[in-house]
Amino acid sequence: MVKIGILGVGTVGTSVVKILEENADIIEARAGKKIVVKSGVVKNLNKDRGVSIKISDNPLDVVDDPEIDIVVELMGGVEEPYALVKKALENGKAVVTANKALLAYHRYELQAIAGDIPLMYEASTAGGIPIIGALRNGLSANHIESIQGIMNGTCNYMLTKMINEGAQYDEILQEAQDLGYAEADPTFDVGGFDASHKLLILASIAYGIDAKPEDILIEGIENITQTDVDFAKEFGYEIKSLGIAKKVGDGVELRVHATMIPVDSMIAKVDGVMNAVTVIGDRVGETMYYGPGAGGDATASAVIADIVDIVRGNQGPMLGYKKGLESGLKLLPKEDIVTQYYLRLDVADESGVLAAITSTLGEYGISIEAMLQKPTEDEKRAKLLFTTHRCKESEMQEAMSALAKLDVVNGDIAMMRIEK
Ligand code: HSE
Numbered sequence: 466m467v468k469i470g471i472l473g474v475g476t477v478g479t480s481v482v483k484i485l486e487e488n489a490d491i492i493e494a495r496a497g498k499k500i501v502v503k504s505g506v507v508k509n510l511n512k513d514r515g516v517s518i519k520i521s522d523n524p525l526d527v528v529d530d531p532e533i534d535i536v537v538e539l540m541g542g543v544e545e546p547y548a549l550v551k552k553a554l555e556n557g558k559a560v561v562t563a564n565k566a567l568l569a570y571h572r573y574e575l576q577a578i579a580g581d582i583p584l585m586y587e588a589s590t591a592g593g594i595p596i597i598g599a600l601r602n603g604l605s606a607n608h609i610e611s612i613q614g615i616m617n618g619t620c621n622y623m624l625t626k627m628i629n630e631g632a633q634y635d636e637i638l639q640e641a642q643d644l645g646y647a648e649a650d651p652t653f654d655v656g657g658f659d660a661s662h663k664l665l666i667l668a669s670i671a672y673g674i675d676a677k678p679e680d681i682l683i684e685g686i687e688n689i690t691q692t693d694v695d696f697a698k699e700f701g702y703e704i705k706s707l708g709i710a711k712k713v714g715d716g717v718e719l720r721v722h723a724t725m726i727p728v729d730s731m732i733a734k735v736d737g738v739m740n741a742v743t744v745i746g747d748r749v750g751e752t753m754y755y756g757p758g759a760g761g762d763a764t765a766s767a768v769i770a771d772i773v774d775i776v777r778g779n780q781g782p783m784l785g786y787k788k789g790l791e792s793g794l795k796l797l798p799k800e801d802i803v804t805q806y807y808l809r810l811d812v813a814d815e816s817g818v819l820a821a822i823t824s825t826l827g828e829y830g831i832s833i834e835a836m837l838q839k840p841t842e843d844e845k846r847a848k849l850l851f852t853t854h855r856c857k858e859s860e861m862q863e864a865m866s867a868l869a870k871l872d873v874v875n876g877d878i879a880m881m882r883i884e885k
Contacts (some may be wrong), residue, residue, distance in 0.1 A: 466498060467498050467534050467535065467630045468501060468532050468533050468534050469503060469525070469537055469774050470503055470504050470528075470530060470533040470536050471505040471536075472505075472537065472539060473527075473539035473540035474505065474507050474518075475536065476760075476761040477764045479516055479761065480538070480762045480833040481502070481650075482518055483765075485501070485502055490872075492773060497691070500583065500772060500776060502525060503530070503533055503560075504518055504519040504521060504527055504530070505518050506754040507521075507522060508522060508707075524549050527553075528549050528553045535558060535561060536550070537561050537562075537772070538550055538553075538561070539563050539768070540564070541564060542566065543566050543570050543657060546562070547571050549784070550567065550575060554578050554584065558582070559563065559583040559585075559775045561578070561586070561768055561771040561775070562586050563589050565666060566662055567849075568589055568662070569677065569678055572666065573669075583774075584783045584862075587770055588765075589771055590663040591742060591756070591758045592758040592759045592760065592763045592764045592767065593758070593760070593763030594597055594742065595770065596667065600671055600744065601781060602785075604744060606748055608791070609672065610712055610745040610746065612664075612668070612671055612708070612709070612743070613708070613711075613732065613742070614664075614708050614732070614742030615705055615758075616660040616664060616708040616721075616740055616742070617654050617659050617706060618657075618738035618739065618757075618780075619641045619655065619687065620657075620686050621735065622637070622644075623655070624686060624736050626640075627689065627694055627704075628694050628703070628704060634689075639692075641738075644738075645760075646738050655686050655710070656685035656687070657706065660708045660721045663682045664719060664721055666712055669784050670784055671710060671744075672717050672791050673784070673786065674717050674794065674796055676719060676796045680719075680796060681719040681721070681796070682719070682799040683720070683722070686723045688877075688879055689723055689879075691879075692839065696837060700837075702727060702728060702883070703725070703726055703727075704881070705724055705732065706722070707722070707723075708720075708721045709724075713803075714800070715793055715794060716797035718802050720798075720799070720802060722882055724882050724883050725881055725883040725884075726884050726885070738758070738759065739756065742754045771873060800862070801857065801858065802857070803857050804855060804884065805853055805856075805881065806853045806861050806881070807851065807882075807883055808852070808879070809849070809878065810848070810868065810879075811841070811847075811876050812847055812849050812873050812874055813846060813847075813873040813875070814844070821871055821873060822874075825864060825871065826868075828864075829861075829864035829867070830856060831861065832851055832854040833853055833862060835852045835856050836849070836851050836852075838850075863879050
């Protein structure tokens with residue numbers, strides 16, 4: 466018999482307990498041993514969890530319990546779970562975690578501490594989708610050319626509603642919170658931080674890149690308006706918040722941002738709270754993984770898959786490689802990213818304005834691909850919407866600063882990147 470202790474018996478922890486009980490036969494058949502939850506740890510002992518395991522409010526009751534074989538960490542946060550996971554590993558216990566923030570900051574230290582002790586984290590990225598397993602195992606023959614995905618269900622739910630139903634940003638954010646998709650602090654979702662943690666985890670497995678969230682380009686969906694949505698529709702794009710990891714020469718681009726993508730691409734069809742990740746390998750070509758990225762049972766499904774793997778003895782190195790992977794690959798500085806851009810400017814509707822704007826873009830070597838002018842309620846002003854050909858992020862940032870200084874440009878300039 467294998468005994469489990471759970472740190473954090475919330476929505477996912479409760480699902481883990483229930484699935485291990487309700488699907489016990491099939492899980493035992495697959496693992497080869499009976500798996501039982503011995504105890505759990507919570508912060509608030511007064512809240513009913515609806516499960517009949519022994520509950521304590523002291524994490525050491527799990528981490529230091531000699532009878533517990535596998536510690537499942539579902540607490541959230543960074544430094545407290547880091548200390549506890551470290552102690553559990555030092556006590557010789559295998560660990561399963563769903564904690565993306567913990568891994569975004571400490572995955573390399575944890576890999577070193579774990580050594581040959583299993584430390585698994587399928588549930589940390591895209592919930593129920595087995596994307597970690599796909600990258601660690603299924604695609605191990607490949608150099609990974611790119612990973613591109615919808616890694617935050619809240620953003621995808623909100624954008625889907627804005628595009629398909631013209632819904633207002635604030636109302637649907639509230640709706641996503643009421644439905645339980647959003648993090649406790651939803652700025653974590655809409656600001657792109659949640660997706661950035663997941664992207665960093667995937668980039669470690671694919672490229673061995675050791676970066677922190679602070680090192681990469683992260684932008685949210687807060688500034689998208691119906692004008693952008695209408696433009697995207699008119700020009701054959703869908704708007705998605707994407708996590709992108711891409712090998713470019715001997716560098717790797719890592720970025721999270723709202724993106725215009727062709728409406729007929731596979732990922733453009735992924736709607737609502739669902740997640741999807743496409744991976745291009747040099748030998749397999751394009752593969753795509755789709756499914757629920759959040760929710761108690763879906764996330765618990767991934768947690769239990771890791772437990773079963775550990776019980777079977779299927780452990781490999783934590784990040785999927787035993788020695789230096791893709792040596793020489795470096796994180797590409799944000800300024801060196803090259804892509805196409807969409808710009809929205811509020812301008813004075815008078816002669817010479819368009820010329821001033823296009824010549825400013827020209828000064829920075831930026832070439833326009835398409836353009837649209839829309840009237841505003843104020844007949845003296847207009848909205849100018851552009852897409853550009855490919856240029857460097859640094860050139861675009863400098864051009865935007867120069868444009869913002871023109872007298873005829875009003876307020877902030879909105880920008881979105883385009884991926885084709
Ligand atoms: N808040 C996350 C999302 C949940 O919306 O996808 C899983 O990380």
